[in-house]
Amino acid sequence: EEDQGLRFLQAGTALGTHKGMIKIPVWDCKKNQQASCDLSHRKNMEPVPENDTGQPEWDEESDYRACTYCKDNASEYLKHYRIASWFELIEKTENLASHMIQRAAAFSMQYNGGNLQLMCYPRFTATVDDLMSDLDELEGNLGFVPDLIILDYADILLESGNDERERLDRIWKKMAGMAGKRKVLVVTASQGTRKSLMSKSIKTDQVAEDIRKLAHIDLGIGLNQFVKEDERDERKAMIMRLSVMVKRHGETPSEECFVLQNLGLGQPAMDTYSFLRELADSWALLILTLIFLGVIGWAYRPGSRALHDDAADVPFRNEDPEQSRPEQSRPEQSRNDHARQDGACK
Known part of the structure; x- marks a missing residue:
């Protein structure tokens, strides 16, 4: 619980565990990194620094600069832009430890005044019925009726039965029932199969254990970081891909959304980019x-x-x-x- 509380404060205060010069991701263009751009607006004449495998590698001493001219002037130059990311250094003058008390107090005043409740359960010990009972208790004792429930995560809830797929199916059915009964948005997570690790976007048949999970939800969003030997590791590039896997109401969009993040700073979404959105x-x-x-x-x-x-x-x-x-x-x-x-x- 102490580690969870620390991560919670880190995400809420956007402070890491150290201070000084830190590296943050910024948008760049693959043509800029490869020095293959023939536009006069390009920032570099030389390619980005590379490691022994030919992949872009951050070098603090390099004069290389990220270029987003075509991205920022999409009406005329969007066709030239090839999404990529690079890094910049910024100075952080404080860390979570040095201002723990002040920031924690401010964070507590903002979120613990009846707007947020945090409940922790050991893994594989809580059932959906336990959640319902605790929600009833919060409503009866504190008058707390949530608009949003975030569960980390549904697959590790306790449910009777020896068949793993049947167990998961019952859990997700009960979660859908809880959302409908309480008229509340319920957000949780699941995992993908090994095959999804080699996919740029997670497909519906790459949901771990039981695909029937998707039949019980209104919206399923895939989060993935593509890793391949001959291409750049998106984990190191601090890029996350988001795509809509399931959408119960209306058409399912096919476009991806790229998100810059720095989890070390508790920042899962620093900036976003969607090619089709910019084109639109x-x-x-x-x-x-x-x-x-x-x-x-x-x-x-x-x-x-x-x-x-x-x-x-x-x-x-x-x-x-x-x-x-x-x-x-x-x-x-x-x-x-x-x-x-x-x-x-x-």
Whole structure:
């Protein structure tokens, strides 16, 4: 529990266990690292420092600089950008130990005032029923009703039965039932198979033990760091890939989101990047403009009723608008005439 508390404070205060110059990840371009970019905006003429295996290696003394010009000017240069990461040094003047009391007190005041409750259980000792009982106790004694429950993690909950897959299936069913009964968002984690270690994105058939887990959730997000001998180790590059594996409502997006992180500082998400998102941002205005102009051009084509003011309210109908309107009684017609006159006066 002491280690868990330390990690909890480290994540909440964004302080590591040491101070001084620390290395943080920043976005870079693979063309910049390979010195293969032919644009005048590039930052380097020489490639990034490499180790004996030909992989990029951080060198504090190197003059190499990361380049994100094409990423930052996506409307014109996005097609040239190849996602990569590099590092910069920043100075951290304090660590968790030196300011433990002050930061811990501030963190406690912020989160322990009824907004956050932390419960710890030994592994394979708590059941879903235990969680439900403890939640009932928190609600009855403290009036605490959570909007979000984070469980680390569902697979190590206790459940009867000798068949591992059946045991896991029952756990995940009960978790889904708890979310529905309490009308609360429940977030947990699971693991992938060995095959997932060699995949850039985790597939639905790479969920450990029992794929039926995915049948009980509304949203499944895969977190993966690609590691391959002839490519850069994304763990060392401090890059995490996020992809949507399962989405119960609506279409499942195919794009990936890349996340820079430094877990040593308790920072799981320092910056994010999605190629399709950037592409969409760059083209969205142009596409919407073309659609708008196309609609206007079609509506106001020669012979269109939209060319006449008296048919503006029915621009896409060919019949006489006066005939298409239902007959009105004289009092109602009179009220409408007065309303039009009042509007004209204003």
